[in-house]
Ligand SMILES: NC(=O)c1ccc[n+]([C@@H]2O[C@H](COP(=O)([O-])OP(=O)(O)OC[C@H]3O[C@@H](n4cnc5c(N)ncnc54)[C@H](O)[C@@H]3O)[C@@H](O)[C@H]2O)c1
């Protein structure tokens with residue numbers, strides 16, 4: 001009797017996890033790259049993922065074969081452009097994470113990546129519009145301030161743009177901010193939440209340190225703000241020509257993907273992440289996309305939080321960010337047209 005009921009409960013658990021998980025195919029485009037590989041590894045550990053489809057112009061089948069041996073419940077498939085690989089990777093995807101494209105070398109700005117990455121993102125958006133128009137799209141490829149508008153405009157052209165489901169991934173900025181502030185204040189980063197708004201490059205990255213509840217001297221404010229805005233450059237310099245942040249980005253990207261999954265298929269309420277999304281906050285100034293904290297719900301972006309109360313120091317930072325963002329967004333829009 002005991003043995004039978006135990007068997008039943010194992011079978012019931014199995015069938016539950018399979019049917020719940022069937023909803024959640026996650027595709028990673030650029031999966032064989034510096035970010036793509038560790039990001040895919042972290043997603044393989046995610047219980048909300050049933051099928052991980054890994055696409056890259058090279059080497060994705062090898063990455064998939066390797067990650068596919070990990071004994072978690074999701075299946076893993078690898079795809080390259082041959083045999084309709086992009087179509088296979090995208091069809092039925094619920095979440096698509098995109099770290100495809102070249103990274104910076106020392107001396108480059110993120111905008112210097114535009115010429116190569118803009119067309120990569122446009123082409124992937126064209127395929128996404130065709131094969132999985134209702135998915136949630138997480139854009140990591142730089143320059144994010146321009147690639148998000150490119151993705152949106154391409155989806156608009158195909159008549160399938162859903163602003164609730166397009167997220168520029170700015171999670172790494174809040175991950176860094178938490179770590180850097182914790183270091184200065186000798187705190188555990190898990191207790192330090194820093195809201196970062198704006199965009200994802202240099203002066204467009206605006207940390208709202210006045211909202212942390214901590215006190216900072218002017219020197220600390222200047223040093224921390226600069227470090228948060230130019231944290232990416234630290235990694236580019238240290239990697240000395242071999243790339244930019246990959247491991248911390250994989251961590252941040254997996255966190256963002258997990259939050260989207262928890263809110264959209266996990267039924268979790270009140271999930272909040274920062275993200276560069278279509279936003280009205282600076283629309284009057286001609287800035288169509290802006291990153292603030294976003295409340296995620298079953299359909300994606302549910303509520304866009306405002307800036308809240310900000311200091312005079314932060315108002316000045318915003319004043320520098322807005323024109324730069326406007327230029328970056330316009331450049332993306334123009335390219336896609
Ligand atoms: N949003 C952020 O916070 C953030 C952080 C770090 C890096 N990035 C950006 O992420 C991108 C990737 O960085 P990386 O270090 O992984 O670079 P990488 O060169 O190591 O990997 C990029 C991968 O993209 C693939 N690729 C190129 N064209 C493709 C296409 N058309 N379709 C599918 N895959 C394609 C390449 O084959 C490669 O495997 C860069 O643009 C980088 O600047 C963004």
Ligand SMILES: O=C(O)C[C@H](O)C(=O)O
Nearest residue numbers: 104110142232233244245
């Ligand atoms: O700095 C880069 O070019 C990569 C990324 O945007 C980062 O912030 O680390």
